[in-house]
Amino acid sequence: FDVNNKKVLYSKNAHERLYPASLTKVMTALVALQNASPDTVLTATDSVKITESGAQLCGLKAGDTMTLDQALHILLMYSANDAAMLIAENIGGSVDHFVEMMNEKAQELGAVNTHYMNAHGLDDDDHYTTAHDMGLILKEAMKHEEFRKISGTISYTLKKSDTLKDTLELWNHAKILRENSDYYYKYAEGAKTGFTQVALNTLVTYAKKDNVELICVILKDYGADKSYTDTANLFKWAFNQVKSVTPLTDFSLKTAMTANTSIDSSKLDQIQLLNSVYDKNFSVLVKKDFNESDLKTAFKLDEDKKTGRLGYIVISCDGKKLGQTEVTYDTTSKQGKAYQEGKTVDDNLKTAPVASKRKDAIHKGIEFSLRLLVAVILIILIMHLIHRHELEKRRKNRISRRKKK
Numbered sequence: 001f002d003v004n005n006k007k008v009l010y011s012k013n014a015h016e017r018l019y020p021a022s023l024t025k026v027m028t029a030l031v032a033l034q035n036a037s038p039d040t041v042l043t044a045t046d047s048v049k050i051t052e053s054g055a056q057l058c059g060l061k062a063g064d065t066m067t068l069d070q071a072l073h074i075l076l077m078y079s080a081n082d083a084a085m086l087i088a089e090n091i092g093g094s095v096d097h098f099v100e101m102m103n104e105k106a107q108e109l110g111a112v113n114t115h116y117m118n119a120h121g122l123d124d125d126d127h128y129t130t131a132h133d134m135g136l137i138l139k140e141a142m143k144h145e146e147f148r149k150i151s152g153t154i155s156y157t158l159k160k161s162d163t164l165k166d167t168l169e170l171w172n173h174a175k176i177l178r179e180n181s182d183y184y185y186k187y188a189e190g191a192k193t194g195f196t197q198v199a200l201n202t203l204v205t206y207a208k209k210d211n212v213e214l215i216c217v218i219l220k221d222y223g224a225d226k227s228y229t230d231t232a233n234l235f236k237w238a239f240n241q242v243k244s245v246t247p248l249t250d251f252s253l254k255t256a257m258t259a260n261t262s263i264d265s266s267k268l269d270q271i272q273l274l275n276s277v278y279d280k281n282f283s284v285l286v287k288k289d290f291n292e293s294d295l296k297t298a299f300k301l302d303e304d305k306k307t308g309r310l311g312y313i314v315i316s317c318d319g320k321k322l323g324q325t326e327v328t329y330d331t332t333s334k335q336g337k338a339y340q341e342g343k344t345v346d347d348n349l350k351t352a353p354v355a356s357k358r359k360d361a362i363h364k365g366i367e368f369s370l371r372l373l374v375a376v377i378l379i380i381l382i383m384h385l386i387h388r389h390e391l392e393k394r395r396k397n398r399i400s401r402r403k404k405k
Contacts, residue, residue, distance in 0.1 A: 001135040001139070001214065001215040001216075001217070002212070002213070002214055002215075002242075002285050003139055003142065003206065003213040003214065003215060004213060004244075004283055004285070005283075005284060005285045005322075005323055006139075007285055008132075008135075009214070009238045009241065009242065010234065010237070010238065011131065011132070013131070014130060014131045014132040015113060015130050015131075015132050016130060016131075017113055017128040017129070017130055018128060018129065018130065018131075018199070018219045018220050019121075019123060019127065019128055019129075019196065019198050019199035019202075019219075019220075020121055020127075020128070020129045020134065020194060020199065020202055020219070021121045021123075021194030021195055021196045021199035021202045022056075022079045022120070022121045022192065022193065022194035022195070022202070023121065023129070023134055023192055023194045023202045023203075023204055023219075024084075024116065024118070024119065024120060024121030024127070024129075024194075025075050025076060025079065025084055025119075025120065025121060025192060025194075026076075026134070026137055026138055026141050026192050026204065027102050027105065027106065027116065027137055027141075028075060028084050028087060028088065028102065028119045028120070029072055029075060029076055029087075029141060029147055029150075030105065030137065030140060030141040030144070030147070031091070031092075031098065031101050031102050031105055032068060032072065032087050032091050033072075033141075033144045033146055033147060034105075034144075035091050035101070036068055036090075036091050037068070038067065038068050038069035038072070038146050039067050039068070039069065040067065040068040040090075040091075041065055041066070041067055041068075042065065042066055042067070042068060042071055042086050042087065042090040042091075043063070043064070043065045043090065044060045044061060044062055044063065044064040044065070044082075044086050045062050045089060046062050047085055047089050047095060048060045048061070048062070048064075048082045048085040048086050048089070049082070049085075050081050050082055050085065050120075050122075052081075052122055055081045055120075055122060056078070056079050056080055056081055057080055057081060057082045058074050058078060058080035058082060058083055058168070059082070060080075060082040060083065060085075060086055064086075066086075066158075068087065068090075068091075069146070070158055071083050071086055071087050072087070072146070072147075072150050073150055073153070073156045073158070073170060074158075074168075074170065075087065076147075076150045076151050076192060077150065077153060077156055077170045077171065077172045077173065078170045078171075078173070079173055079192075079193065079194075081120035081121075081122060084118075084119040084120035084121075085119065085120065087119065088119035095118075095119065098119055099116050099117065099118060099119060102116045102119065103115060103116050106133065106137070109133075109136045109137060109140055110136055111129070111130075111132075111133035111134075111136050111137055112133075113128075113129065113130045113132070113133055114128065114129040114130065114133040114134075114137070115127065115128055115129075121194060121196070121199075122196065123196050123197075123198045123199065129219075130219075131217040131218075131219050132217075134204055134217045134219070135215050135217050138192075138204050138206065138215050138217070139215060142190075142206060147190075148189070148190055151190035151191060151192060152177065152189050152190040152191075153172060154171065154172050154177060154178060155169065155170065155171050155172070156169075156170040157169055157170070158170070172191075173193045174188075174191035174192065174193050174203070174205070175224070175228060176188050176191055176203075176205055176228045176231060176232065177190070177191055183225065183228035183229065183232070185205075185207065185228075185231070185232040185235060187207040187208060187209045187235065187239070188205050188206070188207045188231075188232075188235070189206055189207060189208055190205070190206050191203065191204065191205040191206075192204050193224070193227075195224065199219075199220065200220045200221060200222060201218070201220075201221040201222070201223060201224050201226070201227045202218060202219050202220070202221070202227070203216075203217075203218045203221070203224075203227040203228070203231055204216070204217050204218075205231050205235075207235050207239075209239050210239070210243065210244065211244040211283065212239060212242060212243065212244045212285065214235060214238055214239070216231045216234050216235055218230055218231055240288065241287065241288060242285050242286065242287060242288060243285075243286060243287075243288050243290070244283045244284070244285060245283060245284060245286055245290070245292050245295070246280075246281055246282065246283045247282075247284065247292070247295045247297055247315050248278065248279070248280050248281075248282050248297065248313065248315075248325070249280060249281075251280070251297055251313065253276060253278065253299065253313070253327065254272055256297060256298060256299035256313065257271065257272055257299050259298070259299070260298065260299050260300070260301065262301070263301055270339065271301075271310060271339075273335055274310065274329040274335050274336060274339060275329060275330065275333065275335065276310050276327050276328065276329045277327070277328060277329070278313055278325055278326065278327045278328070279325045279326075282313075282315075282323070282325040283323075284315050284322045284323040285322075285323075286317075286322065290317075294317050294318070295315055295316070295317055295322070296315070296316045296317065297313060297314070297315055297316075298313070298314050298316070299311060299312075299313055299314075299327065300312045300313075300314050300324070305331075305339075305340055307328070308328045308329050308330065308331040308336065309326055309327070309328050310327045310328060310329055311326075311327050312324040312325065312326060312327060313325050313327060
């Protein structure tokens with residue numbers, strides 16, 4: 001599953017409902033990060049106790065405290081089920097309400113074949129997901145840097161504290177991330193493992209190579225080793241099939257707007273004054289042998305004045321859309337506000353500086369008057385000097401005539 005373009009490169013039974021096991025904890029972490037900051041302090045109650053045989057635990061007991069950041073490390077790296085209960089109760093107010101939040105989030109993301117009964121992933125008949133849904137959920141979780149950081153961390157130490165008697169050393173269960181493992185895949189950047197007797201082995205991983213970022217989801221695999229090799233093989237195949245291109249590096253929005261014949265001239269004049277922006281690094285996924293010169297770009301007017309969206313830049317090839325990115329403008333700018341209010345930007349720009357134009361006219365008048373006054377004074381001075389020179393000349397002539405007599 002391509003992260004940037006939401007494109008499925010390969011799938012098998014992608015919509016079959018299966019048990020996620022501890023992949024559930026990806027959603028637990030996502031809901032927690034969307035509703036609390038990493039430094040939020042969590043306090044354990046008796047609700048953290050899990051008695052199911054074989055359940056992974058870190059040994060929390062009532063009264064223990066830690067930050068959400070610490071709890072997420074335990075949750076995602078060590079996969080402790082009691083850490084999931086700690087997070088759920090503190091962030092949701094109750095475990096049941098937190099699970100409701102998880103289900104609401106799944107529906108919001110379009111993960112319509114996912115349903116949660118708990119925050120940790122221990123088996124329940126009504127607790128299920130699909131490979132497709134897990135791709136959507138992981139993609140959303142990856143938007144949080146805290147999730148990326150933790151899911152890619154190899155080792156982590158919880159130091160002794162008032163509520164932790166011993167230093168706790170954590171190692172990421174995902175061997176696909178460990179360089180000293182036989183299952184290491186060098187392009188993998190983060191992963192979450194899962195296993196129960198019913199779910200079998202589950203694994204979600206994200207990897208990046210040559211600006212292509214992909215997600216791989218494995219459900220109901222027969223052995224942890226097989227889930228790692230299946231994942232690595234899928235990544236190797238996928239990265240050999242596609243490449244990422246950025247067609248908007250030299251793109252001219254003004255030219256594209258002008259080329260859209262469905263926009264009348266008056267509308268075009270208005271929208272071209274909005275100083276619109278778009279993602280110049282927007283990328284699309286194409287086959288390895290694809291000729292980038294075959295890509296076509298066009299501007300599509302599709303306004304949403306509430307968000308400041310003007311439309312989209314659509315990238316296509318042979319009439320098939322490969323991707324699109326938003327074109328937006330600043331709704332708080334002078335031009336943006338006028339456009340939001342339904343006024344023409346031209347009129348706004350013409351009427352807005354009237355006062356300043358008057359001031360400019362006054363300033364220019366004063367400046368002209370001063371220059372004229374200086375010129376008049378200079379003329380008077382020059383005439384005065386000429387007059388004095390003539391008088392002096394006459395005086396000397398008279399003196400000269402008297403001497404001759």
